[in-house]
Amino acid sequence: MPENRRQRRPRVRRPSRSPRPAPEAPATDGPVIELEIERVAHGGVFVAHHEGRVVFVADAIPGERVAARVSDQGRERFWRAETVAVLDASPDRREHVWAEASVDRAPELRAGGAEFGHIRMPRQRALKGEVLREALSRMAGLEADVHVEPVESGFAPGVSLDDGTGWRTRMRLHVDADGRVGPYAARSHTIVPVASLPLAAPELEALAPLDERFAGASAIDLVAPSAGDPAVVVVEGDRRPNGARATIEERVGERTFRLDRDGFWQVHRGAAATLTRAVQDLIDGELFDPRAANHDLYGGVGLLAAAVGDRFGETLRITTVESDARATEHAGANLSEWIGARAVTARVDRYLDELAAGAGAAERARLRDATFVLDPPRAGAGRAVVERLAALRPRQLVYVACDPVAFARDVGLFRERGYELDELRAFDMFPNTHHIEAVARLRAIV
Structure with a gap:
């Protein structure tokens, strides 16, 4: 059941994959x-x-x-x-x-977050493929055949593949000075009152307090975990709450993950299962050594490390690295069945520096035999992380990307350092928006 809708809590800042400055509202008097x-x-x-x-x-x-x-x-x-x-x-x-x-x-009154909603679904996916293909050509020197796949219906019950609706399990609405609730207008931080939320999971749309007033609040968070009841959370202020933080559980297949309610989790109802399957499929088993120094970088609460473990078994050795201490704490618990799994709280670039500096000859050999999974934020891994990873020379990398341009830039950087793009898949995990998720395998060229 939803939490008390009038309850006031300190504002919870969610981890962001794309921090950006506030955009200006569209002009209303231009030609x-x-x-x-x-x-x-x-x-x-x-x-x-x-x-x-x-x-x-x-x-x-x-x-x-x-x-x-x-x-x-x-x-x-x-x-x-x-x-x-x-x-x-x-x-x-x-x-x-x-x-x-x-x-x-009027443009200034259009709700944001569904910028492709006027386009039929097959064309949406084709357009997203064009963006990724062009980025790889321009930034990585690759001519790739990109086919954007929908999320399998079996992974996303209740989601309309024809309309691209009903998929969001997390949504933040904003509150204006008069207490009215709504999303931001497109390309603006102006709050627009709305009567519907068609991209939201049906249970969230049913709970959304769109016609209520919340004086003094800053936002309304809607959360629908796959295990347990959906919640409506009223938030305000700039500080995290003191004391214990609410946790939820998410199920992916037969596996359960615990995480903070305000922590990062994939937004699409079927995204976690889709990425689990994709990462498992893209790891080249002939290159994989379960006893090597395998890693899951930007590992969150351990979703992709568990995907590797479920494919390669209980002897797996893997380290997940995440800068958010609470997520790392959850990852340690979520991966506890693998004796060789550990969770480290660190910035990825600094962790790789320390890893390289402290590795003796035996550990360097285990790193060269390793597989690294990386799922960076929207800005991508970047030059510093690419350089550090390439210097360690792991056999293969599986890169999960949520921004086509940042991904293409990083693929180009890896190619300059002796890695080639072996396989690429793309998924429509954000229907009716311009966003796309890609999963790729890069292999070290001997």
């Missing part, structure tokens, strides 16, 4: 121009040209002709614009799955 939409760009917008200038356009589809209001003319190289009318529609355009995000609304 309206006609544009031919050419292609998709990273970030959920589309590319057009006007009098020789690049224009990034929201709420469009390649091949369409639209009228768009320019919302940012302050840049020399490009403008931003919001579609206000569709003059020649794509056959892939549909009625938006979220009425409050539709192009029929």
Whole structure:
């Protein structure tokens, strides 16, 4: 059952995969121009040209002709614009799955978080594949055949594959100065009252207090764990709560993971099971040594380390590394059945420095025989971590990525240091948004 909706708690800051500065609200008085939409760009917008200038356009589809209001003319190289009318529609355009995000609304009143909701699902996946393919070509020098797969229905009961709705098991709504609840408007931190939450899991949408007022609160968190009841949590302030923190359980197949309710967990109902299967499948068994110094970097509460353990058995040796101490504590408990598993609280770059500095000849050999799984935040692993990993020279890497550009950059860095992309899969774990998840295997070239 939901918690007391009037209860006030210190605000819980969730671990973020994409910390960004607050965007500006779209301008309401810019000029309206006609544009031919050419292609998709990273970030959920589309590319057009006007009098020789690049224009990034929201709420469009390649091949369409639209009228768009320019919302940012302050840049020399490009403008931003919001579609206000569709003059020649794509056959892939549909009625938006979220009425409050539709192009029929004024841009400043459109709910954010469903920027592809006006596009039919097969085209959404094709567009996401284009973004990943282009990023790999431009940043890693690779021409990859990218097919974006939906999450298997067996992993995500209640989720509509046709509409891309009902998949979010976590959602944060915001509270304005008058106590009204709603999401941020698209590309803005303006709060928009709404009457529906179609991307939310049905049990969360049913509980969401969209017509209530919460004076003094800063946010409303909706959480639907796979084990136990959904919760509505009222939060306020800038500090974590004192004392014991609420924990939940998530089930993936036959396995149960304990974590903090405000800790990181995959948002899509079927994402954890999908990633478990993908990581298991992409590890090359002929290259895998269960007694080597195997690692799960950015390991969270141990989901992917457990995936490796479930494939390779009780003799597995694996270390999961995570900077969040509470997540590491949970990982230690979640992985306790493997005697050779340990959980370390550390920043990944610093941990790799200490690992390299303290490794003798025998341990360096175990590291060279190892498999490293890494699931970095949206910014990717980055040059420092790539350099440290490549210097250790593990046999294979399995990289889980939630940002195509950061992933492509890191693949390019690994290629420069003697690793090649062996296999790549991509999953639509964020339907009706521009986000995509990729899982890849990189192999050290001898």
